[in-house]
Structures are given as structure tokens and as C-alpha cells.
Amino acid sequence: MTIIYPSAAQIDEAAALLEAGELVAFPTETVYGLGGDAENPDAIARIYAAKGRPANHPVIVHLAPEADPGYWVRELPADAQKLIDAFWPGPLTLILKRAAHIPAAVSGGQDSVGVRCPSHPVAQQLLSAFHRRRLGTGRQGGAAGPSANRFGHVSPTTAQHVRDEFGNVVHVLDGGAADVGIESTILDLSRGFPALLRPGHVSPREIADVIGMAPKLPDGSDATAPRASGTLKAHYAPRTPLALLPFSSIEPMLGDRERKIALVARASSAGEWAHAAHVHFVAAPEDPLSYARALYGLLRALDRANVERILIEKLPETAEWVAVNDRLGRAAAAFEGGFLR
Structure with missing residues (x-):
């Protein structure tokens, strides 16, 4: 099946909506995200409201390939850079200490922030167009993008899934079916050691091969772990028992x-x-x-x-x-x- 991706004009239109504080659902290689300007607390609030998401549950910031991840974090450790070089663009989210100028709303009020660079071409085009609109302003175009579905429900892997959730209320960019199909691996590097918060396509072994250390695996005993997307006990549920x-x-x-x-x-x-x-x-x-x-x-x-x-x-x-x-x-x-x- 041939996928007809959005035109350059449609990408620019969507980037303009993000800049205006509106929401745009966009495809990634994992699932479709519900995107809003990650530096605009009002846009972030719209994401939470649309999803029915608890305000203390953080969202992940999606970056263009040319964006500087260092802008979003207090510091970029050597291990983080190694993982970025190895797996970005791709389905790996890194949790790092949030830079002071990034709104706390994107992190559910925590002092950390999750960042990733998706590999889907439509996501990259949108994020790059949004990033270009911010050049010369001292800010960067990053999109806060949790999965584009009602909170706790099954994540969307096609544009039609998003429309089924939100109807015409949300602007949707269609990029075909997601190739990976489940959300990104989330790795916490905010506490001085690597800890897996959510498993995904990038495995602990692959992470260990890059940084020379196996991440701590979730076992219920890590009381200091930051809250992260998709880690509640009950999640991703259909409506049928x-x-x-x-x-x-x-x-x-x-x-x-x-x-x-x-x-x-x-x-x-x-x-x-x-x-x-x-x-x-x-x-x-x-x-x-x-x-x-x-x-x-x-x-x-x-x-x-x-x-x-x-x-x-x-x-x-x-x-x-x-x-x-x-x-x-x-x-x-x-x-x-x-x-x-």
C-alpha cells in the first residue's frame, strides 16, 4: 500500500498551528503523538485536557534531528550523548534534569524532562518546520507529544485511530501505520545511574552495549524514580474486559x-x-x-x-x-x- 505523506504546505500549516498554541496529532515510528508547543504552558494544558490526563503525569518532548537536546536539559551527560549518537532518531526517550527555562508543566511538576527524536519522516518534517519558526527567537521548537488517545486507553498507531478518539477536534497529520507499534523505551539518566522506566524497542542489552553498564530494571523498589509516561499499573487498556x-x-x-x-x-x-x-x-x-x-x-x-x-x-x-x-x-x-x- 502506497502512503501519501502530507505536502510541504500541510506540514507548514501544522507547524503554524503548533506555534499558535494549538494541538496537532502526528505520526512517529512508535505511536501517534498529540503534539503541542513544549514551551507553552497553555498548549501543554490543552494536551492534558484533551486526553483527560492527570496534570502530574509528564509528557515527552519530541525534537527535530537538528535541534540541540542540551537546550532542554540542565546538563547533557556523556552517556546521554553516546545514546543519542547510537539511537537517535529512534524510539529511545532519555530522562534528564530539566533546564530552568523549560516549563515545569511538561514534566508534571518534576525537575526532570523526557526528550527524544523520532525517526518517522513526517514527524521529522513537522518538528523541523516548527524548529525553523523559532530560529532567531532564542527558543526552540519542541513538541510535547504523549500518545494521541484518551488517557489510559489503547494508543493509536494510525491516523484513523486518532480520529476515532477525537473526531475533528484535533488536527491530524497522516503518516500511515506506525512501524514499531508500541511506545519508546524510557531510560532515566537524571540520578547519576541508568534506570529503565519503560521497556520498548531499544533493549537494556543494546543500552548496555553503548554505555558499558546495564540499566537498573524496574522491580517496584525504585522509590526515587521520576514519574514517566505509560508507567502506571493500569494503562493501554481496551474498553472490553x-x-x-x-x-x-x-x-x-x-x-x-x-x-x-x-x-x-x-x-x-x-x-x-x-x-x-x-x-x-x-x-x-x-x-x-x-x-x-x-x-x-x-x-x-x-x-x-x-x-x-x-x-x-x-x-x-x-x-x-x-x-x-x-x-x-x-x-x-x-x-x-x-x-x-
Whole structure:
């Protein structure tokens, strides 16, 4: 399928909207972002209001490839520069101490800030156009850009997903389907050591290969960690109740033939249930990259499938599946305590 990207005039129009304090949804390689001027507290407030996002939950600043990340932070440690050189543009967000002139609203009131440079060509064109508009003003064009969906709901990976969430209220740039499909890796460097706050496409091993040190992994014991996007226990949830279980626990639930049930599992596990009349079966992608790319579109499709429950076969607990397991685990957490009643 051929993707027709926005024209130069459409990119300039969107950059002008950002400059005017309006919101623009734009594609990245991970998911679509809901962008606003990261140096404009009013624009940031519009993002929070549109999403229904708690004001203390930080958003990530997206930068053009030619932008200076040092403008946004108090200092740029050597390890941060190494990671920028290795993974930008790309799906890695760095948490660093926020520069004093950057609004605290973008960080949920914290003294840190998350920054990244996306690799999607439309995102880069928009951010570059916004950056050019700021040349000579002493400011830079960065876009605060959380995922373009209502807070806690499934992230959007197509322009249509954004329109489904916001209708015509938000200006949308269409850049086709997101290639990665889940949000960026978030690495905290604001406390003198590397700590993974959210797993993503860039793995801890890849990070360690660049900086010579494995990041601290999230285990619930890091009480001093800054708040970061997408790290609440319940997040990324569809509207239909969802459970993530081993297939041995799913199978007895499939015997309830009075309910229309969605089943996402390996074909080898599903067996005869893949053809049961009351089961809406979806064969799970076999590899983690394909699963990540398809995940949010699948959850949105199942919300439209007129099923009462979504049952997802638990994935392997190995390093390559960590990011997908993280998103599914948070989606399932939204229904813990009430799903099986």
C-alpha cells in the first residue's frame, strides 16, 4: 500500500498551528503523538485536557534531528550523548534534569524532562518546520507529544485511530501505520545511574552495549524514580474486559458458550477453540516485533468485535518479549479484581 505523506504546505500549516498554541496529532515510528508547543504552558494544558490526563503525569518532548537536546536539559551527560549518537532518531526517550527555562508543566511538576527524536519522516518534517519558526527567537521548537488517545486507553498507531478518539477536534497529520507499534523505551539518566522506566524497542542489552553498564530494571523498589509516561499499573487498556493468562487457565473459560469471547493465542494452543462458534479467534503473531506492531490495532479491532471478553495467551517471559508483556500486563491490570466475577 502506497502512503501519501502530507505536502510541504500541510506540514507548514501544522507547524503554524503548533506555534499558535494549538494541538496537532502526528505520526512517529512508535505511536501517534498529540503534539503541542513544549514551551507553552497553555498548549501543554490543552494536551492534558484533551486526553483527560492527570496534570502530574509528564509528557515527552519530541525534537527535530537538528535541534540541540542540551537546550532542554540542565546538563547533557556523556552517556546521554553516546545514546543519542547510537539511537537517535529512534524510539529511545532519555530522562534528564530539566533546564530552568523549560516549563515545569511538561514534566508534571518534576525537575526532570523526557526528550527524544523520532525517526518517522513526517514527524521529522513537522518538528523541523516548527524548529525553523523559532530560529532567531532564542527558543526552540519542541513538541510535547504523549500518545494521541484518551488517557489510559489503547494508543493509536494510525491516523484513523486518532480520529476515532477525537473526531475533528484535533488536527491530524497522516503518516500511515506506525512501524514499531508500541511506545519508546524510557531510560532515566537524571540520578547519576541508568534506570529503565519503560521497556520498548531499544533493549537494556543494546543500552548496555553503548554505555558499558546495564540499566537498573524496574522491580517496584525504585522509590526515587521520576514519574514517566505509560508507567502506571493500569494503562493501554481496551474498553472490553481483558485477561492475560496461560492457556491452561483460559481453556476452562472458553467452555462458557453463552458468551462471545475473543481469543488471542498461538494456533498450536488454540486447537479446536479456534473454530468454535462463540469464539472470535485471532492467531497471535509469532515474534515480538510483529506482535508489538500489531498489538494496539488488534485491541482496537477487538473493541469493535462485539465480544464480552478478551482472553490473551500469556507470552514467554524472556528478554525479547519484555516490552509486549509490559503493555499487555498493564492493559490487563485495568480489569483486575472484577474480570472473572
